[in-house]
Amino acid sequence: MNELRKIWRVPLGLTIPAFAILLVVFGVPAIQLFLISTNAPSFSITNYHAFFEQPGNILILLQTIKVSVVTTFICLIIGYPTAYLIVNASKTASAALIVLVFIPWLTSGLVRTYAWTVILGDRGLINNVLIGIGIISTPLSLLYNRLAVYIGMVHIVLPIMILPLVSVMYGIDKSLVAAARSMGARPVLAFWRVFFPLSLPAVRSGTLLVFVVCLGFYITPQALGGLSDAMLSNFIAAQLTNSLDFGPIAAEAFILLLIAIIMLSLFGLDLSGTQSQPDSVRKSEYGWASALRTLRRQVGEFVVPLRARRWPKQLYQPVHSGRSWNTLAAIFVILVMMFLLFPGLIVIVMSFSAGAFLEFPPSGFSLKWYRSFFGDSSWTGAFWNSLQIGVMVTVLSTVTGTLAAFGLTRTSSRIRRVLMLIILTPITFPTIVVGVACYLGLVNLGLIGTKIGVVLAHSIGAIAYVVVIVAATLSNFDQRLEQAAKSMRAGPIRTFVRVTLPLIRPGIIGGAVFAFISSFDEVVVTSLVSGFSLRTLPLKMLENMNQQIDPTIAAVGALLVLMPVLWIVALYLTLWRSRRAHEAGLPLAGLADRAEVPSSAAGQRQ
Amino acid sequence: MTETSDTLQVEFRNVTKLYGAVAAVKELSLGVRRGEFLTILGPSGSGKTTALMLLAGFVAPSSGDIIISGKSVASVPSYHRDQGIVFQNYALFPHLSVRRNLEFPLEMRGMEASERATRVARMLERVHLKEFGDRMPSQLSGGQQQRVALARALIADSPILLLDEPLGALDRNLREQMQGEIKSLHCEFSKTTICVTHDQEEALTLSDRIVVMRAGEIEQIDTPEALYDRPTTRFVASFLGEANFLTDREFKIESDARTSDAMPMIRPERIRIIPPNGRLQADNGEHQFASGTIASMIYAGPLRKYEVRVGSTVVIIREHVAAGQQIFRPGDEVQLEWLRSDIRFVAS
Ligand SMILES: Nc1ncnc2c1ncn2[C@@H]1O[C@H](COP(=O)(O)OP(=O)(O)O)[C@@H](O)[C@H]1O
Ligand SMILES: [Mg+2]
Numbered sequence: 001m002n003e004l005r006k007i008w009r010v011p012l013g014l015t016i017p018a019f020a021i022l023l024v025v026f027g028v029p030a031i032q033l034f035l036i037s038t039n040a041p042s043f044s045i046t047n048y049h050a051f052f053e054q055p056g057n058i059l060i061l062l063q064t065i066k067v068s069v070v071t072t073f074i075c076l077i078i079g080y081p082t083a084y085l086i087v088n089a090s091k092t093a094s095a096a097l098i099v100l101v102f103i104p105w106l107t108s109g110l111v112r113t114y115a116w117t118v119i120l121g122d123r124g125l126i127n128n129v130l131i132g133i134g135i136i137s138t139p140l141s142l143l144y145n146r147l148a149v150y151i152g153m154v155h156i157v158l159p160i161m162i163l164p165l166v167s168v169m170y171g172i173d174k175s176l177v178a179a180a181r182s183m184g185a186r187p188v189l190a191f192w193r194v195f196f197p198l199s200l201p202a203v204r205s206g207t208l209l210v211f212v213v214c215l216g217f218y219i220t221p222q223a224l225g226g227l228s229d230a231m232l233s234n235f236i237a238a239q240l241t242n243s244l245d246f247g248p249i250a251a252e253a254f255i256l257l258l259i260a261i262i263m264l265s266l267f268g269l270d271l272s273g274t275q276s277q278p279d280s281v282r283k284s285e286y287g288w289a290s291a292l293r294t295l296r297r298q299v300g301e302f303v304v305p306l307r308a309r310r311w312p313k314q315l316y317q318p319v320h321s322g323r324s325w326n327t328l329a330a331i332f333v334i335l336v337m338m339f340l341l342f343p344g345l346i347v348i349v350m351s352f353s354a355g356a357f358l359e360f361p362p363s364g365f366s367l368k369w370y371r372s373f374f375g376d377s378s379w380t381g382a383f384w385n386s387l388q389i390g391v392m393v394t395v396l397s398t399v400t401g402t403l404a405a406f407g408l409t410r411t412s413s414r415i416r417r418v419l420m421l422i423i424l425t426p427i428t429f430p431t432i433v434v435g436v437a438c439y440l441g442l443v444n445l446g447l448i449g450t451k452i453g454v455v456l457a458h459s460i461g462a463i464a465y466v467v468v469i470v471a472a473t474l475s476n477f478d479q480r481l482e483q484a485a486k487s488m489r490a491g492p493i494r495t496f497v498r499v500t501l502p503l504i505r506p507g508i509i510g511g512a513v514f515a516f517i518s519s520f521d522e523v524v525v526t527s528l529v530s531g532f533s534l535r536t537l538p539l540k541m542l543e544n545m546n547q548q549i550d551p552t553i554a555a556v557g558a559l560l561v562l563m564p565v566l567w568i569v570a571l572y573l574t575l576w577r578s579r580r581a582h583e584a585g586l587p588l589a590g591l592a593d594r595a596e597v598p599s600s601a602a603g604q605r606q
Numbered sequence: 607m608t609e610t611s612d613t614l615q616v617e618f619r620n621v622t623k624l625y626g627a628v629a630a631v632k633e634l635s636l637g638v639r640r641g642e643f644l645t646i647l648g649p650s651g652s653g654k655t656t657a658l659m660l661l662a663g664f665v666a667p668s669s670g671d672i673i674i675s676g677k678s679v680a681s682v683p684s685y686h687r688d689q690g691i692v693f694q695n696y697a698l699f700p701h702l703s704v705r706r707n708l709e710f711p712l713e714m715r716g717m718e719a720s721e722r723a724t725r726v727a728r729m730l731e732r733v734h735l736k737e738f739g740d741r742m743p744s745q746l747s748g749g750q751q752q753r754v755a756l757a758r759a760l761i762a763d764s765p766i767l768l769l770d771e772p773l774g775a776l777d778r779n780l781r782e783q784m785q786g787e788i789k790s791l792h793c794e795f796s797k798t799t800i801c802v803t804h805d806q807e808e809a810l811t812l813s814d815r816i817v818v819m820r821a822g823e824i825e826q827i828d829t830p831e832a833l834y835d836r837p838t839t840r841f842v843a844s845f846l847g848e849a850n851f852l853t854d855r856e857f858k859i860e861s862d863a864r865t866s867d868a869m870p871m872i873r874p875e876r877i878r879i880i881p882p883n884g885r886l887q888a889d890n891g892e893h894q895f896a897s898g899t900i901a902s903m904i905y906a907g908p909l910r911k912y913e914v915r916v917g918s919t920v921v922i923i924r925e926h927v928a929a930g931q932q933i934f935r936p937g938d939e940v941q942l943e944w945l946r947s948d949i950r951f952v953a954s
Contacts, residue, residue: 175694175697176699176700178662178697180699181683182664182684182685182691183685183714184685184686184715185685185714186683186685190685193710198700301719304716304718304719309716311714311716316674316682316686316687317682318681318682318686319683
């Protein structure tokens with residue numbers, strides 16, 4: 001008993017519950033998986049060999065990489081200017097735009113994927129409109145092809161690109177660009193020489209995160225793509241349900257993981273969430289882009305004579321800034337926001353349709369699909385399962401995650417870095433890998449197909465969210481306040497309850513909300529570990545999406561979209577009212593501070 | 607004054623800048639002479655930064671015109687104005703070494719690499735940072751960063767230098783040292799310098815002329831001496847140094863120079879304290895007297911500060927500590943004496 005007490009005194013002791021869950025559900029089975037893939041104890045590479053033997057497999061692997069690269073690239077092309085415009089908009093506009101980017105990130109990726117089937121389908125929105133105005137007479141086939149996959153994937157991962165970019169761009173001192181201009185750099189050059197290089201760290205982390213998330217994509221390519229658009233994830237999931245031989249599956253999961261790890265370590269993603277980095281680190285951060293810098297410099301030298309000729313001529317020449325450029329920028333941002341938000345809205349609107357089919361625009365208003373939803377016990381049962389699981393996940397992960405965050409912020413920064421990386425693996429590894437490992441973990445525990453099993457599988461991701469958000473709040477928390485309280489004769493517990501807790505409560509609440517949402521929306525891991533009888537709401541929706549087209553599904557989708565949004569609204573109203581919540585502690589502020597980390601968390605949200 | 611656009615480097619003509627309904631700068635008219643060191647001084651929110659940003663081209667005037675070197679620059683963007691600026695937090699590019707920072711303005715003007723290198727080397731030497739060229743800005747101390755910022759603003763040889771609260775981020779010792787540095791750089795390069803500050807000591811030490819601003823408008827423009835010795839308004843008198851306003855109830859100051867709304871004012875160091883019976887000078891009409899009680903005495907280095915209650919007014923007096931001086935204690939009855947000619951009349 002005394003021994004146990006001592007453990008709790010050490011900060012690292014606080015991380016034990018979180019790590020215990022992580023190890024049992026994910027860590028040990030992941031190692032097991034690796035051993036299986038190498039046919040331990042005989043250790044051979046036959047499984048890997050067998051994978052690469054089949055040309056079809058290599059094709060799928062290359063296709064997975066290609067789709068991920070293209071998606072990432074499109075996200076960067078759209079995301080960078082969007083983030084730039086958000087940061088440079090007026091204060092209110094930019095706050096509103098950030099919320100608009102957050103909302104799709106928070107709402108179920110499954111529902112948003114489903115929305116695209118409605119938009120792109122043969123009787124979907126686009127075809128209906130085009131036929132309606134007489135441009136075409138037969139529907140275009142927009143769905144079940146590669147383009148649809150790209151549209152859906154970009155739609156889902158775009159927020160993960162935009163949010164870290166926005167958070168870093170906010171940190172770039174505006175007076176630096178002003179300084180460059182005052183020294184004679186025109187706006188484009190000031191951007192290119194000053195703003196852009198300073199935003200590169202965010203470009204790097206955003207790109208990596210999006211890429212790794214794309215590698216693990218599963219639902220979207222399956223729902224929007226044709227047979228030839230399957231990604232490695234689909235391949236793995238299909239085998240998991242059909243085959244009993246774990247060796248090849250394990251090998252495939254590790255190949256996917258290896259690609260992710262190679263990318264992450266090549267570009268050195270820092271997920272540790274530490275705020276102040278020593279200068280040496282920061283310098284090496286800029287170091288990787290030295291090739292780009294050299295290029296920039298050489299181009300610079302090339303135009304030097306041109307500048308020399310231009311400078312005296314342009315001195316004191318007025319320039320009339322183009323209003324048309326501003327209009328163009330506004331149109332661009334509006335289009336991006338519509339792209340992000342429209343699909344979710346469509347589902348909500350359609351759920352009130354009076355027609356018998358999925359159609360848009362709906363032919364009338366009715367609540368009949370909600371009635372059909374609440375009248376069908378298999379739907380309401382799934383809904384209850386989701387709620388129960390969500391609440392249990394929230395409680396479990398908030399408690400263990402908060403403890404872990406406390407422990408981590410009070411250890412040396414090197415240990416913190418490593419442990420943080422480990423605890424974030426469930427939300428940084430490709431989803432399918434996490435799913436396969438969890439499956440094995442729950443098989444070990446004999447919990448496949450049970451609620452407890454699903455709760456555990458969801459909790460590892462939820463704990464990661466809680467740790468990130470609470471740790472962000474804690475790093476803004478001034479520890480001298482605790483010292484002050486102790487100097488006034490408050491004991492450790494009183495100090496915690498009276499000083500620490502009230503100040504970090506917003507962070508804990510934010511973490512809890514994220515934990516709930518992440519569980520309520522989860523479908524990939526769930527589909528692997530829930531067995532034959534247990535159905536959550538997203539899982540049942542996924543099945544029905546594949547089988548039948550019934551507007552009840554739109555009502556389900558609307559519920560899945562609205563629940564998290566309502567949660568967030570409720571959360572903000574409470575926080576707003578208790579203005580005591582000092583600003584740094586607001587979960588959104590915490591996220592914006594270090595959007596790099598929680599948006600890596602977005603990995604699971606497809 | 608007979609200032610033509612020949613002697614004026616910079617001219618504000620009736621410039622107003624509105625933010626919504628609030629005028630950050632209101633009908634500002636001001637000429638800055640070539641080579642002059644002009645400081646804009648005022649409390650926070652008085653429109654100093656706005657005035658400087660108007661000049662730098664980051665803010666466009668709502669009305670009025672700004673003339674630089676004889677040309678109207680109302681719609682000339684900052685990158686076509688030839689100015690060196692030291693920003694409040696220095697704005698050194700964190701991703702570029704000190705050397706690259708200094709090269710930046712030269713590069714923008716299309717100077718060849720070899721000539722840039724010589725210029726940078728010369729400038730680094732001038733600001734005593736020869737060994738620091740390859741450091742990153744984050745590896746420098748506050749004072750060193752300040753010198754890099756100054757060097758970067760001066761290196762392109764622009765005729766105008768703008769300083770926004772240049773010493774605000776430094777501690778007291780360093781600030782005095784940098785004041786000297788700025789002064790000597792100004793003498794050496796003789797740029798037309800416009801400096802914005804809320805620190806009166808900085809303004810008094812550095813400037814040829816000071817503009818005191820209040821709520822977006824100019825309160826008074828003058829040399830530091832004149833501004834301190836002959837403030838025209840009550841605001842200027844109390845913003846620069848300490849001032850005793852002598853109310854009619856207790857003092858009854860009469861003068862031909864006095865207009866109806868003017869208020870008599872005297873600086874604390876112009877008053878002498880004498881014992882109640884120790885009137886030394888024969889009153890030839892040049893002196894004035896008042897009697898009061900010592901309320902407090904503060905010893906501050908070479909100065910001694912008394913607060914003396916005269917009726918319901920508290921008069922502040924500063925004395926240099928000198929040998930054989932009589933020291934008064936709180937409660938002592940004393941007489942105050944000053945020269946009639948040291949009284950100033952300020953608009954209230
Ligand atoms: N960008 C802005 N938007 C709205 N009001 C501003 C802005 N910049 C300055 N102001 C207002 O203009 C006034 C003068 O500000 P400023 O020039 O910054 O004063 P100072 O530099 O003397 O402290 C203040 O009342 C300030 O609130
Ligand atoms: Mg200011």
